[in-house]
Structure formats: structure tokens, C-alpha cells
Amino acid sequence: MSCVHTLEQTTAHTHCGRCSQCLDRRLAVLAAGAGEAEDPAARYASDVLTAPRNGEDLALIESYVGTARRVDRIADAAEFLRAFPEAARVLRHAAVSPAEAARLLFDLHRRHADGVLRALEGEVERAPRSVVRLCHPANSLFGLACGERRLRLTLNSPERASEPSEPRPGTLEVDRRSFEVRFGSATCYLGHTVEFRFLERLNLTPNEYVSHAELVDAAWDRDDQTSTNAIHRAASNLRKKLLAARIAVTIDGEEHGHYRLIIPPDSTSATNSA
Numbered sequence: 396m397s398c399v400h401t402l403e404q405t406t407a408h409t410h411c412g413r414c415s416q417c418l419d420r421r422l423a424v425l426a427a428g429a430g431e432a433e434d435p436a437a438r439y440a441s442d443v444l445t446a447p448r449n450g451e452d453l454a455l456i457e458s459y460v461g462t463a464r465r466v467d468r469i470a471d472a473a474e475f476l477r478a479f480p481e482a483a484r485v486l487r488h489a490a491v492s493p494a495e496a497a498r499l500l501f502d503l504h505r506r507h508a509d510g511v512l513r514a515l516e517g518e519v520e521r522a523p524r525s526v527v528r529l530c531h532p533a534n535s536l537f538g539l540a541c542g543e544r545r546l547r548l549t550l551n552s553p554e555r556a557s558e559p560s561e562p563r564p565g566t567l568e569v570d571r572r573s574f575e576v577r578f579g580s581a582t583c584y585l586g587h588t589v590e591f592r593f594l595e596r597l598n599l600t601p602n603e604y605v606s607h608a609e610l611v612d613a614a615w616d617r618d619d620q621t622s623t624n625a626i627h628r629a630a631s632n633l634r635k636k637l638l639a640a641r642i643a644v645t646i647d648g649e650e651h652g653h654y655r656l657i658i659p660p661d662s663t664s665a666t667n668s669a
Contacts, residue, residue: 404440412439413452418459418536425517426510444518447532450615456536457587460515461574465584466508468573472501478584479504515540567644567658569595576642578658583640589614590633597646597656604653630654 398404399414410417421443424434436442448456469475475497476483482500489496519540531537568577574591575584585591596613597605607626614629615621627648634646645657 408438408440410439412441412443412446413448413455415455415459417443418456422511422514425514444537445531445535447534448536449534453534454587457539458574460511460536460539461572461587463508463511465573465575466504467512469501469505472497475501475504567598567601567642567656569598571595576637578642578644581641581643583637583642585633585636589629590636593629593654594633594646594656597654601656601658604650604655607652607654610654626654 396409397416397420398410399416400411404410410420412421417439421434421439424430436444465478466475469478472494482504483497485500486493486496489499491499515536518537522537531541533539566578569591570577573584574586574588575582576591576594577583585594592614593610596610607623610626611621615625630646630648637644637646643659645659646654647657648654
């Protein structure tokens with residue numbers, strides 16, 4: 396047993412399939428090349444790979460995969476510590492030099508990221524028909540690994556659903572693979588949070604107001620219970636994060652019930668309306 400929700404499980408389904416432990420367990424099994432005999436998929440109440448997820452469950456898998464992809468692109472221990480400075484706190488507790496501890500720490504995370512991505516690659520390769528025919532929900536782990544974009548369902552626009560080309564000067568790049576946003580030389584890591592999805596939707600139609608209802612569809616998975624205060628709070632948090640990262644764009648909320656993204660022609664300055 397390695398599930399967080401132990402008391403909720405039954406003898407038929409011993410694992411929930413949605414918590415971080417279930418995610419770690421299932422991907423570790425796949426990365427090791429083990430199969431049904433070692434870890435039967437039917438034992439999970441919710442299929443780790445193919446079940447649709449919303450809210451915190453969706454944020455978990457997207458952040459999990461996004462972090463693995465981010466670590467996979469890091470070249471060395473110094474770059475790793477710059478990207479994840481909180482990891483440096485363990486260095487003084489290791490029985491080796493700080494430099495060696497940093498190398499070992501980076502190697503640990505790099506191997507974990509490689510295992511996660513190899514496991515997902517293997518599942519995609521075993522189900523090419525599902526990939527081509529989009530048989531699984533875009534908000535499932537399998538759908539995420541295949542690169543399906545949930546926003547194509549929101550806007551129903553093939554042109555907007557396609558992968559973006561190289562960013563042009565004066566454009567904001569929102570990268571779903573790494574959950575980063577880039578403007579000029581500035582970069583801000585948001586993770587797959589409400590704030591990331593909020594900005595991703597605004598960036599589809601820059602300088603145009605987007606209604607609260609459309610933002611709820613995109614950022615909160617059409618949750619009708621999302622309050623106006625929650626929307627305002629997401630906008631406020633996003634402004635703070637962009638300002639701290641020196642991303643010089645404006646989240647404008649002057650029109651009642653709407654927000655828009657204003658992108659200046661250069662990255663020298665920006666303001667944020669209440």
C-alpha cells in the first residue's frame with residue numbers, strides 16, 4: 396500500500412490512482428519495465444494514465460510532468476540549483492563536499508525525470524492508435540503526455556490549437572511544456588497553476604477583453620462555483636509574479652467582468668490596473 400487515501404480504498408481497488416504516491420508508484424513500475432503481474436492497473440480506482448482529472452488533481456499531473464521536462468533540459472548541477480534554489484538547503488547536511496552533494500542531488504533528480512519521461516514515452520509508443528485518434532481526455536496523464544491542448548476545446552479553433560511558432564518581438568510566449576512565460580529576456584515559472592492557465596487564455600487574444608465566464612472555462616475547468624473573488628485573486632497573484640520576474644505586460648481589469656492582456660511593443664515598462 397502506498398496510497399494517501401488508505402481509508403477510502405477497498406479490496407478490489409487498493410489505490411486511488413489520483414494522489415502523488417499513486418502517480419509515483421505507477422510511473423516507477425512502468426519506468427522499471429514491470430507490468431500487470433507486479434502492479435495491476437485494475438487495482439487503481441481511477442486509471443493513473445487515462446482517467447480525466449480536474450482541479451487539484453489536474454494541477455498535480457501537469458506540474459509533475461512539467462517539472463520532469465524542465466529538469467530534463469538542465470545541463471548541470473549549477474543550473475539545477477539556480478532553477479530550484481530551495482534544493483540547496485540539503486547540501487550542508489550531506490557527508491560529502493557541497494559541490495559533490497550538488498552533483499549527486501542533480502543526478503538524482505535527472506534520473507527521476509528521465510524515468511518519468513521514458514515511462515510516458517513507452518505508453519505512447521504502445522498505443523499509437525489512441526494518440527492519433529485522440530481517444531483519451533486531454534486532461535488525463537496520457538493526453539498530457541501526447542501534447543493535447545485543452546484550450547483547443549475551449550476556443551474550438553484549429554489555428555489557435557496548433558503549436559506556437561517562434562515568438563516574435565513584442566509577443567509573450569506561454570510554454571505549456573515547461574509552464575514558463577517569457578517576454579524578451581525575462582522568464583517567469585508559474586507551474587501549471589490557475590495563474591498559468593489564466594494567462595494562457597488571455598494570451599490567445601491579447602489586447603482583447605475576455606469575460607470571467609471564459610476565464611473560468613479555461614483556468615478552472617468550467618467550474619460554475621468559481622467566485623468573482625477567486626478570479627480577482629488569481630489576477631492579483633499573477634500580476635505579482637510577473638512583476639517579480641520583470642515580465643513587462645499588463646493584466647487589465649478595468650472593464651467590469653472582464654480581463655485583458657496588454658503587451659507593450661518592448662519590455663521596458665508595464666502597469667497593472669486594479
